[in-house]
Amino acid sequence: MNAKDEMDAKDDRKIVAFLCNWCSYAGADLAGISRFQYPPNIRVVRVPCSGRVDPLFILIALKNADAVLTSGCHPGDCHYTSGNLVARRKFSLLKSLLDFVGVEPERVQFDWISAAEGNRFAARINTLTDQVSKLGVWDRWGSVVDD
Amino acid sequence: MTDTNTLSKIQEKARRLLEDGKVEVVIGFAAGTVPGKSTPSFISAKEDCESLVWDNGCSLNLAKYVLKEKRKAAIIVKGCDSRSLVNLITENQIKRENLYIIGAACPLSASCAGCQVKVPVIYDELIEDGSEIREVSTIAERRYDDVLEFEKLSAEERKAYVYGEVSKCIRCYACRNVCPACYCKECFAEKSLPQWIGKTTDIGDNLIFHLIRALHVAGRCVDCGSCQRACPMGVNLRLLNHKLLMEVGSLYQFEAGLKEDQILPLNTYQYDDPQPFLAKGGGHE
Ligand code: SF4
Ligand code: SF4
Numbered sequence: 001m002n003a004k005d006e007m008d009a010k011d012d013r014k015i016v017a018f019l020c021n022w023c024s025y026a027g028a029d030l031a032g033i034s035r036f037q038y039p040p041n042i043r044v045v046r047v048p049c050s051g052r053v054d055p056l057f058i059l060i061a062l063k064n065a066d067a068v069l070t071s072g073c074h075p076g077d078c079h080y081t082s083g084n085l086v087a088r089r090k091f092s093l094l095k096s097l098l099d100f101v102g103v104e105p106e107r108v109q110f111d112w113i114s115a116a117e118g119n120r121f122a123a124r125i126n127t128l129t130d131q132v133s134k135l136g137v138w139d140r141w142g143s144v145v146d147d
Numbered sequence: 148m149t150d151t152n153t154l155s156k157i158q159e160k161a162r163r164l165l166e167d168g169k170v171e172v173v174i175g176f177a178a179g180t181v182p183g184k185s186t187p188s189f190i191s192a193k194e195d196c197e198s199l200v201w202d203n204g205c206s207l208n209l210a211k212y213v214l215k216e217k218r219k220a221a222i223i224v225k226g227c228d229s230r231s232l233v234n235l236i237t238e239n240q241i242k243r244e245n246l247y248i249i250g251a252a253c254p255l256s257a258s259c260a261g262c263q264v265k266v267p268v269i270y271d272e273l274i275e276d277g278s279e280i281r282e283v284s285t286i287a288e289r290r291y292d293d294v295l296e297f298e299k300l301s302a303e304e305r306k307a308y309v310y311g312e313v314s315k316c317i318r319c320y321a322c323r324n325v326c327p328a329c330y331c332k333e334c335f336a337e338k339s340l341p342q343w344i345g346k347t348t349d350i351g352d353n354l355i356f357h358l359i360r361a362l363h364v365a366g367r368c369v370d371c372g373s374c375q376r377a378c379p380m381g382v383n384l385r386l387l388n389h390k391l392l393m394e395v396g397s398l399y400q401f402e403a404g405l406k407e408d409q410i411l412p413l414n415t416y417q418y419d420d421p422q423p424f425l426a427k428g429g430g431h432e
Contacts, residue, residue: 055358055359055362056335056343056355056359059354059355059358059359060343060344060355063351063355075418076418082416085416085417085418085420086413086416088416088420088422089398089399089412089413089416089420090362090413091424092394092398092420092421092422092423092424093362093365093366093391093394093395093398093413094362095423095424096390096391096394096423097358097361097362097387097390097391097394098358100294100297100298100305100387100390101305101306101309101358101387102302102303102304102305102306102307102309103302103306104302109424110424110425111425140351141350141351141354141355142310142349142350142351142354143349143350143351
């Protein structure tokens with residue numbers, strides 16, 4: 001790979017973002033309406049609640065994406081009262097398991113972003129894309145061999 | 148290591164239960180066809196109680212068999228089997244009153260490292276043999292040496308090991324089938340609408356199967372070790388189980404199957420639960 005190809009490959013990195021309908025998706029929307037710039041690497045999947053995000057979704061997404069962000073309403077602000085609080089426990093365990101088996105911590109991230117945090121959403125995607133572009137090639141669960 | 152005294156008490160108890168018509172079947176162990184491996188046995192005639200054994204080969208978790216038992220049953224349990232029964236009761240999979248529990252201390256000569264619950268936590272009758280009975284409240288949060296050692300390796304080394312382990316897997320699902328915590332009518336591994344993971348032994352499918360299997364038993368696994376013993380390929384399944392057991396212990400101060408009024412950690416939450424993922428994976432600046 002020459003330097004340019006490598007840059008392109010990095011720009012190509014795909015990030016799946018599971019965003020809850022009530023907060024984080026609206027936050028992304030606000031970022032758009034407010035014309036906050038963020039890289040085009042993310043592919044948004046709108047979910048009713050962060051509690052809907054099964055760890056299985058995240059692992060499956062990693063078959064075709066380089067990183068996954070899951071974001072919901074801040075604790076206490078869930079549209080369904082406690083969906084994000086239940087999700088938080090699942091995420092904590094998933095995260096520690098992935099760290100344990102040697103998956104880079106930057107690859108799977110969680111956050112709380114409210115509908116009013118358009119600027120924070122854009123900033124978050126900027127940092128995330130930056131972090132992911134600095135990682136080595138993701139093997140997509142063993143299907144891609146690093147050359 | 149057959150303790151004849153304990154065994155004869157078990158046999159006697161089983162015989163009496165069948166004789167008195169208290170139960171229709173006794174679930175226990177009989178000698179297996181392979182030396183050193185005892186096999187689950189369903190005894191409905193009192194004369195057959197003599198075939199029961201209680202020895203080093205009784206490592207399987209018998210709680211699994213209660214799930215499908217329609218008859219009024221007695222079950223002979225060691226520590227971990229009894230904890231699985233507690234789980235199944237609190238998860239509304241079985242009814243306590245339909246079951247007669249004969250408890251006896253774990254007969255395995257090489258017990259699982261760090262096991263603190265050799266004597267059953269629930270029973271209708273306990274066959275005492277002088278083994279130490281631990282009060283649930285004295286059971287300390289467990290540290291697993293395999294996990295602590297593994298965490299000393301670099302991320303690359305850890306990944307290489309786990310990839311190596313799961314690539315041995317032939318996806319026979321023996322680990323799942325033997326596990327008393329795995330009772331879903333339709334397992335995610337076999338769902339077809341949508342089909343989440345392929346049925347091949349492709350490394351990606353295997354990894355996802357293993358990670359999700361471990362997460363599905365998180366906070367419910369009692370570390371009986373049946374999954375690993377059942378695996379024909381020698382996959383180290385307990386490493387991931389142990390990691391999650393430790394994690395659940397330190398994040399939520401919980402160990403499964405100890406108390407009949409337990410609330411499983413993934414069925415609940417606290418407003419101030421720790422959020423380790425925010426600190427490690429970026430997030431709030
Ligand atoms: S996961 Fe393995 S060790 Fe845990 S309860 Fe199931 S069979 Fe036992
Ligand atoms: S028992 Fe072993 S080979 Fe079979 S599915 Fe489980 S890990 Fe794979």
